[in-house]
Amino acid sequence: MKTAKSKLKTSRRKSAPAKAKGDKWILRLYVAGQTSRAVAAFKNLKSVCEEQLKGNYRIEVIDLLKKPQLGRDDQILAIPTLVRKLPVPMRRIIGDLSNTERLLVGLDLKKHT
């Protein structure tokens, strides 16, 4: 697996604006190592969130290589998988999130056309 140039920290604190009022959106991104696809997914997600949910979201990145048991607990097969934990209902989007249109639909930020 190729390691991407940009750093991808797998902590919960990263990229959480931590506003008192915020955290309405909790998004969890499952990756397996620092692959280019993982990095791309994170970038794509980040830019969409900044655009649509500025200050109102938190992204958690989970590396299954480090915590393989989470793959079973959260039923992950495809990598990368984005899970919208909040708001309910839970949503899943798989892929590198390069298709912004599909990502928005998947996150319920845009209706199906």
Next chain:
Amino acid sequence: MKKRENLLLRRHGLQKSPTCIQGFDEITGGGLPKGRPTLVCGGAGCGKTLFAIEFLVRGAMQCDEPGAFFSFEETEKELAANVASLGFDLNDLVRRKKIWVEHIHLERVENEQSGEYDLEGLFIRIHHAIESVGAKRVVLDTLESLFSGLPNPLILRAELRRLLNWLKAKNVTTILTAERGEGALTRQGMEEYVSDCVILLDHRVDNQSSIRRMRVVKYRGSTHGTNEYPFLIDQDGFSVLPVTSLGLNYSSSPERISTGIPRLDTMLTGKGYFRCSTVLVSGTAGTGKTSIAAQFVEAACKRGERVLFFTFEESPSQLTRNMRSIGINLEPWVKKGLLQFHASRPTLYGLETHLTTIIKLIEKFEPAIVILDPINAFVAGDNQSDVKAMMLRLVDYLKMKRITAFFTNLTSSGENIEVTDVYISSLIDTWLLLRDIEIGGERNRGLYVLKSRGMAHSNQIREFRLTDHGIELLDVYVGTEGVLTGSARLSQEMKDEAEMASRQQEIARKQIGLKHKREAMEAQIVLLRSEFEADEMEALKAIGIDKERNEHFRHAKEKMAASRKGDVAEKTRVARKTGTRRILP
């Protein structure tokens, strides 16, 4: 074990992972290809999951190879409950880290796709499981569900190929199960990814009874049985019986075993049936076929042999009760463990299943004698050729196992009784025929030996009676009006007795006559003797007178010579001699 593996390796050139499933390792020459994926496909309910899970459980318990089971359809709980019916404690194996069970949940509606993805998540989960229990065997059941759960088949196909290569590189023996598709082995063409071994399971219904069959479609780098083999799923799990691979190379035995009926033994040159032979008793309803079987069973149990009795029409308790009425008590033998009954309705399941059940029970009980009562029960509709094929395989199997087989067959009246419904007469070594003989308003049973290979058997018809102390064979009278049995035979016997008595009287009469004759003769002898004695006396008297006269004459001559003083001695002697000659004769 090591030696056996080496032998297998030399013979098949491929290492195999034993499934420990009864019969399966025999058809595949040792099991599934070790370290490679195997595809198990078939329609719904054909036993794919069961086969796979048994492979894992037996591997963990018997071959010390832990396994990981990935279920795309059933949850861990459901799986454990399903295999508990086969006697496997999956939860315990999971606790002891022998088996890893993981449910993979997939629902298409939950997954929106945006951009490219891969299945690295699945890889990580499999890897994690393998590492956790040290798995040597992996099952993916049913991997095809991915196609309905995830978008973009193109990516999936590429990922599947990568997954299988990855599993191969990990050197784990993998089973993939797949649903059978229209016109192809699997719905998603899984067979193109798995090129090493493909096994097809089938569950079909023939004549309203189901038959399970399996076939090794492909096994790269190994020889394997290519036929369709029937298999069973029962409380002991999966079992395959490669009974079609039998031939005519069994050895025969010169040993003879008693039929349990002394006079029937006599009809078979005094010794009974051959051991390992096939005996058929056929006859119309109520002629006593089962009784002959029971008599044979009792004799065998008395010798200490094990008998397996398959009854297809009566329940064991009914059968033992009925046999008790003719003085055959089978119950003690059942209690002693020498006799085992197995009752099932022929319609309960298909022929193949019957055959596999029979063979399985034989393998378990290891009897010396097997009874099937009756074999025509299998005939339903126009399946005679199937029944014949089944009987052929059974007979071959029994001969190979050196088991004496005893079948009964019901012949419907009006038909040619020397033909069985099952047309297996050519398979039979000793064929006893029971028939009704209707005469004088009575129906009696007759028995004869239609054929008995390898012995100069009797050609006589015997009357056959069921008494309260077993079966009795009696002579029958054969006259111009046919054979005489029952009361006709009795009256014939009485007639014979009367005739005998009158003959006795005649003899006595003749003897008396002879005695009288002898007495008359003796009286006559006495008479003659007395007559003779009288004559003799007379004659002697006359002789005496003559002698005296001679003496007188000599005296007179001597006196005369003395007076003449002549020499007359010579003349006197001659006269004396001639005198004696005249008298004596």
